Amino acid sequence: MAEQHTHAHAHHHGEKHTHISRGTYYRVFAALMVLMVLTVAAWWVEKNLIELPGWLAVTIAMSIAIAKTVLIVLYFMHVKISSRMTQVYAAGAFVWLIILFVITMGDYVARGWPPQAGPLP
Amino acid sequence: MSTLSLPQTSYIRDNSRTFTDWLKSWLLTVDHKRIAILYLLAINFFFLLGGLAATLVRVELITPQGDLMSSDVYNRAFTLHGVIMVFFFLIPSIPAVLGNFLVPLMIGARDLAFPRLNLLSWYLYMIGGIFALIAAVFGGVDTGWTFYTPFSSTYSNSNVVMTITGAFIMGFSSILTGLNFIVTIHKMRAPGLTWFRLPLFIWANYATSIIQILATPVLGIALLLVVVERLWGVGIYDPALGGDPLLFQHLFWFYSHPAVYIMILPAMGVISELISTFSRKRIFGYEFIAFSSIAIAILGFLVWGHHMFVSSQSVYAGLVFSFITMLVAIPSAIKVFNWTATLYKGSISYRTPMLYALGFIGLFVIGGLTGIFLGVTAVDLHVTDTYFVVAHFHYVMVGGTIMAYLGGIHFWWPKMTGRMYNETWGGIAALIIFVGFNMTFFPQFILGYLGMPRRYHVYPPEFQILHVMSTAGASILAIGFIVPLIYLGISLRKGAIAGDNPWGATGLEWKTSSPPPTFNFDKTPIVTEEAYAYPPEAAERDAAAWRPGSPL
Ligand SMILES: [Cu+2]
Secondary structure: OHHHHHHHHHHOOOOOOOOOOHHHHHHHHHHHHHHHHHHHHHHHHHHHOOOOOHHHHHHHHHHHHHHHHHHHHHHHOOHHHOOHHHHHHHHHHHHHHHHHHHHHHHHHHHOOOOHHHOOOO | OOOOOOOOOOOOOOOOOOHHHHHHHHHOOOOHHHHHHHHHHHHHHHHHHHHHHHHHHHHHOOOOOOOOOOHHHHHHHHHHHHHHHHHHHHHHHHHHHHHHHHHHHHOOOOOOOOHHHHHHHHHHHHHHHHHHHHHHHOOOOOOOOOOOOOHHHHHOOOOHHHHHHHHHHHHHHHHHHHHHHHHHHHHOOOOOOOHHHOOHHHHHHHHHHHHHHHHHHHHHHHHHHHHHHHHHOOOOOOHHHOOOHHHHHHHHHHHHHHHHHHHHHHHHHHHHHHHHHHHOOOOOOHHHHHHHHHHHHHHHHHOHHHHOOOOOOOHHHHHHHHHHHHHHHHHHHHHHHHHHHHHOOOOOOOOHHHHHHHHHHHHHHHHHHHHHHHHOHHHHHHHOOEHHHHHHHHHHHHHHHHHHHHHHHHHHHHHHHOEOOOHHHHHHHHHHHHHHHHHHHHHHHHHHHHOOEOOOOOOOHHHHHHHHHHHHHHHHHHHHHHHHHHHHHHHHHHOOEOOOOOOOOOOHHHOOOOOOOOOOOOOOOOOOOOOOOOOOOHHHHHHHOOOOOOOO
16 A cells, blocks of 8 residues: 555655644644534534524534545545545545435425325316 | 376465464465365364254155144244355355455466455354354244344344354355455466456355455345343334334345345356356357346345335335346356357267356246336235245246355366266266256246245145155255265266366366366466357367367
């Protein structure tokens, strides 16, 4: 693996950054810590200060979670500096996650619809 | 290469002096071919075990009363059969054995991209298997292989957690194999081996790998959540805790419908190889077969709700799932038509692997078409949870996957071992399996349509005749599975030396010695032609000069 790394570095220099600096790792780590504090804070605010409507609370929690995921996937999992094919596969995984969520939610949303409303009497 | 003796060096031979060294050389190997052999042994062991559980089920069903076992023991018997056969036989069978052995050979590589990861996946498989076995020994599970909630999460007091842990660990083995194949196929093809020169077996395994890495994690999380709810009372599936039992079915079938294609796609890849080789013709419609694998892999993710028509799923969701299910028939039919067209004007030789391939086509057509019956909501309402469903998926999984697995094992046996099996016995066993299989499962279509529910050990007396037929067929089927074990075993010592290419087949795996050396090729092959490059007149020439050694 190390061999391959230097190899790529020597021959394709400038084509693509094959390296994430230590400073970036620390900054990403700091950002993750901030987001974690935000998660706890959002929970605390909802619990003790203001009664948020469910959809808003979920949206806030999900946004923070997505931000964390993106940082980890891009930097810690090296997707940002990976080949185009790896990026396609990483994105594909999320497309599949969307398929799972959308179709499952399709059932939940339509669950209450009366079958009588359909074409049959 | 001489055809009088096995090659001096091969992946099977090594120069270890003591037994311990020899054992170590196998258990710590990173050679994809040796790992394939390890998988072969382990998977066949689990197959026999799952077959034993099936025997218990079939014997109980000879009489309408529950005289051999109680309903509780019966539940555990069919669950053991299902769990072992699905998770520890069908899912890994063709990819882990034939795929592991053949993917690097077929693309002219010296090994898979991550050899050590490959060994790890075998160990994960074994650890998962040991968990499942321990669960079985200490009383078994009674949930069925589907682990439906709320029974599995709230009510069952059998070894649910242990069994689920086994399936969970096995899932990682499956993911790692898929990952390894994808990277290998992308990065390690021999010079000149473009995507559209790849053997269709490679396309099929590539499509399978996509399913393995995208679907298996969802099964993992669904099962893990059952454990979490059982152990710590977190409300995921239990309505009393704010959960939804149907969520499990969504997550479970998001994996388990595509899992059917993890089983059948590599089988279809094997069949493409066999049909072309034993017709002495280029495969008809190469691109269509290749892309239909990918289409099946993708469409397979959009149809899972057809397992939930009579759950409390919305009827509107059911209609959409029903419609998309019909679409899967298109790429499947494309494959069947293309295989049939390949046979047309071919010089067909009925060697053992070809018998399995032809059997596959017939049985898969029955299994696939009854799948369309089940995809229609109106018909499904009538036959849900009956033996009609049981017959349908056994036609696909046994009639499809196992036929292709056995066909593939026979076809590549000379490559794996360097020796030929007994062709006469091979043909006899294939016919026994075909007859036994149909006698076992065809009556179950009728049983199910008449209303015999699955997973019951007692039934009304009028069903007995069909159940007895089915059990009699299962006995024939069992003989059909044992005969190959015997003659393949004997061939290891007594079989004729195969030589590099006993079938006169195309493909890189036949260009190296049998069995191949550790790093597969003495020098990296360069590919200059497409797959199955039989010259146009090959079939006619072949028919004129009937191949010597052919039994027919
Ligand atoms: Cu399905």
